[in-house]
Amino acid sequence: MAYLELNNIYKTYGQGDNETEVLSNINLSIEEGEFVAIVGFTGSGKTTLVNLINGLLEPTKGEVLFKGEPVQGTSHERGVIFQNYSLLPWLTVGQNVYMAVKEAFPKKSKRELNTIVANYVEMVSLTPAINKRPKELSGGMRQRVAVARALAMKPEMIIMDEPLGALDALTRGNLQDEILNIWGKDKRTALLITNDVDEGIYMADRIIPLRPGPNATLGPEFKIDIERPRDKTEMNDNANFKETRNAIIEYLMDIGDERKSEAKEEFILPDLSPKDFVNQFK
């Protein structure tokens, strides 16, 4: 039995005539300790998929099974790193992490909790900024806080919703390595949602494209058999990497073209000719 299983998931928004199907027939299974990446265009329903897995949303049809049990609401076992960091701006870095830790380990003493907070803030190398508020931090630092907050709760699975989407390329690369390092230490199961194919290949064991919505569904999966730890420069020369990368991009491009041609057929403009204004005023 898989660690996380999605069986025939459908998700619709709205009702009646306004009903739109965002996700349809999603099937996915993730094994324990695996790192899976899902790539897709913006607006293809990635965030909806993440929210179904972390329990913020319920599927319209189908079931999400976590360790064999259906997912009902959120749980501390599944840590979430949001796309826009979602730090509470009125709390300091330490307080943001502390709030999460306190909820996850209600029985621990204040001192133990503070030690955990200090450890995780140290892990994302933000100890000098522990008493700063989010607005005083750069985007990369804020996302590090979000990573620390999610990991400090010691979740069994980490769900990341485009965690690095808003960062510049350099910060992005550094944070990718940091996340991989942390993941490598205790091999928690991880699910990464991203719009960057290279990022997916660099980080994940398995990469699955999401056909864009409405009616988004998962495409064929690609296994990444590049040994860890991976090196970005070496990877560029790796035949396997190139092949996978091209295959995924080709797949996504094909869908894009398909969408465009579909769109062309959909909008038939009415056959009208402009009025003859010039003659009208003569």
Added chain:
Amino acid sequence: MKQSLTLGKVTKFIGLGFFSTLKDLFTGKLEKEDFKNFLRKTVVPLVSILLFIGLWQMGAKSLYNIEAEFKIEKALNDQGPEAADALRDCMVSGDPSCQPNTLPSPSQVWGSYKSLLRDHNIISADKAAFIEKTAALNEKRVADGKDAITYTGRPSFVDQIFRSLKTVFAGFLLALFIAVPLGIFIGLSPTLKSSFNWFIQIFKPVSPVVWYLLVFMIVKTLLIDSNEDSSFTISFISVGLCSMWATLVNTAMGVSSVDKDFINVAKVLKLGNFQKIFKVVLPSSLPLIFTGLKITLSVAWMVLIAIELLAQSPGLGLFVWEEFQNGANDSNAKIIVAMFVIGIIGFLLDRLMLTIQNWVSFDKTGAI
């Protein structure tokens, strides 16, 4: 990075930034580029104040002339030319007993302001002497279990100001304790929102006078056995009820429109309801709550005068009303003094709230 607290930062924080520009002028730190700014921020307001006083002086002068002509004309018709001449001489001599009753000039208002201060000094001295004189006796009375003798003389203008402030703060606290919790409940529950909405919409625009009458009806009956003067109770409750709506509406709006990301965080961390309200919902709606409280305080101060006047509760409102009824030759000038005092205190209260608001609020843009 250590941040030093400079005069500029402090005055800007409490919303009186022009003070630091003024200081720069005298310390010679003003750069050439800043000169335009200085003109706009300091010189222009000063010029406009002078212009205002000048217009006021001219207006008062012409109103005085109209009133004087009319009075002399009337004396001429009713009592003959001798009486008219006597009245004219009396007016020119500046005798207060025959001055026309009209809008006072700025100098008259300034004079009344000084006389009110003198009056205050006399009354305070009187009060201090009274307390000193009765100190020994009061000690004995308290020891015997009797009530101490208190000063019952006429309150001075400054005393009236403090009584008004007391009433307005009592009303403001009442509004705070009703509107903020109620607003939170309404904001959290759509059911409560729809059940309270008609109530808010109907009672929000009701005039302070009507609120006063309503409170009077209820409090009069509730305090029927009490011999105490209920005017203070009635006026502060009316002030509170009049002014609480802005806070109620703003709190409900702030609580119901918390950023969805924050709610998601609360859900993912599995915060309990209590934690969710106190750690996420309230901090995030604080800026809106304080905007509401700021409006509430200024509305409270505005309606206070009318309500004190109606309730015969001591304070600036009653002062204005008594001066109007009094009709002494400097009454009009005293009313104008009260008007300026009311305006300036209202402005300072607004700044006070702004300062507190800046203190507790976070930068919303910093979150995302």
